[in-house]
Amino acid sequence: MIYLTYSDPLTGVFQSQVIDVCNYLNKALDIKVCLVSFISIKGFWKSRKRIKALTKNALVLPMFPTIILWKLNAITLFFTVLLTGERVIIARGVFACNMALILKPLLIRKVSYDGRAAVSAEYTEYDVSPYKSLLPVIKLAEKKAVIKSDFRLSVSTELIKYWENQFNYNSRQHVIIPSTVNSSWSQDLLHSQEKMEMRKLLGLPEEKVIIVYSGSTAGWQSLDLMSDFVSKILEKQPNILFLVLSPSSPQITDFNKRFSNNFVEKWVLHNEVEKYLKVCDYGILLRDETTTNKVASPVKFAEYLSAGLSVIISKNIGDASSFVNENNCGFVVNEKLENDLKPLSEEQRIKNSNLAKKFFTKEAYFSQYKICTDSLMNKE
Structure with missing residues (x-):
């Protein structure tokens, strides 16, 4: 074959x-x-x-x-x-x-x-x-x-x-x-103390709640939408750090100028992405409502859950948005997030990771x- x-x-x-x-x-x-x-x-x-x-x-x-x-x-x-x-x-x-x-x-x-x-x-x-x-x-x-x-x-x-x-x-x-x-991704999560130690090793602040975006800068990734959304969160919650694992783009450069104290940009190899995701709290997956996105199955959704993250996701992204609602593994949002983001509990991390094992391997x-x-x- x-x-x-x-x-x-x-x-x-x-x-x-x-x-x-x-x-x-x-x-x-x-x-x-x-x-x-x-x-x-x-x-x-x-x-x-x-x-x-x-x-x-x-x-x-x-x-x-x-x-x-x-x-x-x-x-x-x-x-x-x-x-x-x-x-x-x-x-x-x-x-x-x-x-x-x-x-x-x-x-x-x-x-x-x-x-x-x-x-x-x-x-x-x-x-x-x-x-x-x-x-x-x-x-x-x-x-x-x-x-x-x-x-x-x-x-x-x-x-x-x-x-x-x-x-x-x-x-x-x-x-x-x-x-x-x-299949090369490890299913083992970091315990709280291990997570803090790894953050320090990676040069990330230990005390902040971290939202991460991991992916390309292609048009369907809707970077303008994501930037506007995260800006509102950072203005409201200064204890949030936005980590971007992506090549640079005009939107990312502008974001860095506005929120330099709450923003870290890194472009890492594919085999290094996992260790960065596992020290974060939330993965973000916001996209415009287009046919392209309505039928999509983004790899990053599976990767976020596998790393134990809860997912902040737009409505109508393939089958992923309804999955988040049905399994309580994040937030399906419109223009803004209604509640403040808190550090993710170890119990929720384990739940998210187990969902990935069951549905995304x-x-x-x-x-x-x-x-x-x-x-x-x-x-x-």
């Missing part, structure tokens, strides 16, 4: 939602899964080396320059399929899926679409690509991926509803698997992965 990606950079998300998934399928289901990853020719050899260091059996291939030429990569995929002898593909994203579907009459027996987003909505709402002429192509490619695939993985029930509304999807050949934490979705792979391998 091939797990196929196209134009996905090696980020923390790639490590936890691609490489970790392939490793899990290999071990838990005893299936030989080969990662085939088409990546940009810019910095190709460096990126290839990094991916191979994480999963040595991966086939990392250069993609044709610019996304407009995505179909040409089906030629490379054709010879890759011949070389590996594999005839089943799980394809992450619409372009990878359509590349696989092009080969289906010839070499590929079955294709599963690993749907991560409302792709055409994302391109429309956030100008993801500079090539405006690509939008009609993307809409058609997304519809084909949803309708023509033999099976589908979806990150949320809201994404399934999006498929139903946009493409008249009416099959039941799918499973829902949200974004999950990397690969192991929690063994049955769903097995349904998918059995369907593709004709073991129904």
Whole structure:
């Protein structure tokens, strides 16, 4: 079986939602899964080396320059399929899926679409690509991926509803698997004294309540919304520290100027994020109400809970907002937070972490992965 990606950079998300998934399928289901990853020719050899260091059996291939030429990569995929002898593909994203579907009459027996987003909505709402002429192509490619695939993985029930509304999807050949934490993350929490000692080691104040944002500065992250929201909290509660684990951006720079005594910015490697999260109290996940965010399953939600944090979240973010309400593991907010934030109790930390173990690990979705792979391998 091939797990196929196209134009996905090696980020923390790639490590936890691609490489970790392939490793899990290999071990838990005893299936030989080969990662085939088409990546940009810019910095190709460096990126290839990094991916191979994480999963040595991966086939990392250069993609044709610019996304407009995505179909040409089906030629490379054709010879890759011949070389590996594999005839089943799980394809992450619409372009990878359509590349696989092009080969289906010839070499590929079955294709599963690993749907991560409302792709055409994302391109429309956030100008993801500079090539405006690509939008009609993307809409058609997304519809084909949803309708023509033999099976589908979806990150949320809201994404399934999006498929139903946009493409008249009416099959039941799918499973829902949200974004999950990397298997390398430790499930052990820090006790109160250990947490204070680690804060000191990381250069963070021991006495403050810490809100953390961990993630990218992409448009759908709604940094303006988050900055305005946190500003109101800091003006009201001077005992709060806002920690940002992210690359710099205009919003972050401006925030630092206004709240320098209550703000720390760090950009750390993916394998260092966990230790920072575990010394915080609250993870923040605020986003604008767009279709992109309505169907999303942010990895940071799983990571926050796994680290024991309660989550401050906007309404209507995939299935995560309702999860917070139903499980009392944070606050679903609108424009402001009604109550003052207090240090998180050890009892609440343990509860949050246990929720992550139950609902946001690969192991929690063994049955769903097995349904998918059995369907593709004709073991129904």
